[in-house]
Structure formats: C-alpha cells, structure tokens
Amino acid sequence: MFRYPNGKVYQPKEQEVKKKRQQQHPSFTYSNRGMSLEDDLNETNQYYLAHQIAVIHKKPTPVQIVNVDYPRRSAAVIREAYFKQSSTTDYNGIYKGKYIDFEAKETKNKTSFPLQNFHNHQIDHMKSVIRQGGICFVILSAFQQFYFLEAEPLFTFWDRKENGGRKSISSDEINKYAHVIPQGYQARIDYLKIIDKLYF
Numbered sequence: 001m002f003r004y005p006n007g008k009v010y011q012p013k014e015q016e017v018k019k020k021r022q023q024q025h026p027s028f029t030y031s032n033r034g035m036s037l038e039d040d041l042n043e044t045n046q047y048y049l050a051h052q053i054a055v056i057h058k059k060p061t062p063v064q065i066v067n068v069d070y071p072r073r074s075a076a077v078i079r080e081a082y083f084k085q086s087s088t089t090d091y092n093g094i095y096k097g098k099y100i101d102f103e104a105k106e107t108k109n110k111t112s113f114p115l116q117n118f119h120n121h122q123i124d125h126m127k128s129v130i131r132q133g134g135i136c137f138v139i140l141s142a143f144q145q146f147y148f149l150e151a152e153p154l155f156t157f158w159d160r161k162e163n164g165g166r167k168s169i170s171s172d173e174i175n176k177y178a179h180v181i182p183q184g185y186q187a188r189i190d191y192l193k194i195i196d197k198l199y200f
Contacts, residue, residue: 036106037104037106037139037141037189040189041058041104041189043188044190044191045058047188048095048187048192053095053192054093054100055093055094056091056093056094056095056100057091057092058090058091059088061083062083062084062087063082063083064082064083065078065081066080066081067080087125088101088125089126090102090104095135098134098135098199099132099134099135100135100195101125101126101129101134101135102136104141105117105118105141110171111170112169112170113140113169113171113174114167114168115158115167115168115169116167123158126151126155127151127155130151130152135195139181142171142174143171145181146181146183146189146191147179147181148178148180148181153178157173179194
C-alpha cells in the first residue's frame with residue numbers, strides 16, 4: 001500500500017479513471033481512449049532514444065518506505081510507503097550536448113492556465129538550471145493544444161503572482177509567449193523541433 005504525504009491511499013490514475021467511467025458507462029470500451037500528456041511524452045522520449053536523437057527520461061517519484069515484511073531472506077514485500085514531494089521537475093536529459101530539463105503540466109481550464117500547478121521548489125530548480133546554461137521549459141497541455149513555454153516567461157508570471165497579481169497565465173499570454181508543439185505519429189509531442197528553432 002502506497003500513501004501520499006497527507007495519508008491518502010495512492011490509486012493509479014488510470015485505475016481511478018477506469019473505475020469512474022465504468023460506474024458512469026458500464027458498456028464503455030477502452031480500445032480508443034486518449035493518452036495522457038505523460039504517456040505521450042514518454043512515447044516521444046522513447047522514440048528519440050531508439051533513433052539516437054536525444055536521451056531524455058522521466059525522473060522517478062521519490063518514495064519513502066515505511067513498512068516492509070521479510071517473509072524469507074530473498075524476498076521483501078513493501079506493505080506501506082509514501083510518495084515524497086519531488087524537489088525538481090519531471091524530465092531531464094541531453095540533446096546536442098545541451099542539458100535539457102522540463103516540467104509537464106495540463107489543465108482543463110478553457111481560459112487560462114492556473115499557476116497553482118507549479119511549486120516554489122520547481123521554480124527555484126528551473127532558475128538554477130538556467131543559471132548553469134541548461135535549456136529549461138514547460139510543456140503545457142491546454143486549450144486542446146500542446147505548448148512549449150520557455151522558463152523565463154514562466155518566471156515573470158510566477159513573480160507577478162507572488163507579488164499579489166494574477167494567479168494564472170491567460171490564454172492570450174500563452175498564445176503570445178508559448179510555441180505550439182507539432183503533433184506527430186512517432187514523436188507524438190515533437191518538442192525538439194521547438195528547441196531546434198529556439199536554441200540551435
């Protein structure tokens with residue numbers, strides 16, 4: 001059993017969604033269901049890796065193990081564990097000799113992107129990456145599009161929020177400062193095309 005820091009029992013997202021849909025639509029089939037942003041990015045990164053384009057991986061979520069049973073010497077069974085809050089971003093790796101570091105966020109909000117989706121420690125980490133010359137950005141899933149938002153505009157929006165201003169990024173601001181990421185078949189969210197355009 002895995003628990004969040006607040007004590008709530010962890011249930012994988014896919015199972016939660018499946019359970020809700022089955023309750024609402026018992027005859028619902030899953031053969032053509034849409035993928036999540038994380039699934040699409042993981043497949044994209046697998047494509048980059050398989051074709052020796054880039055090496056970029058999702059960072060594992062840190063877990064604190066609380067209770068372990070040892071039924072025999074060669075086996076251990078985790079009975080209880082908690083997800084720790086990640087101190088950095090979702091993905092990192094290397095592309096054309098440059099360090100890549102990014103966060104992936106999605107919203108169903110139709111007019112803006114809430115900044116509450118980010119945490120102070122993530123913003124601090126991104127600022128550190130920029131100071132060291134890395135390429136740092138956010139991939140946003142919003143308004144039925146995927147967007148590439150460089151870290152610097154995000155810092156501006158974050159500072160505005162911290163100083164009592166707007167607590168979200170408007171759709172107009174996203175359209176002004178972010179870049180729409182082309183969607184493909186093999187590289188589903190081909191964000192390296194944007195990196196090529198901006199940095200190489």
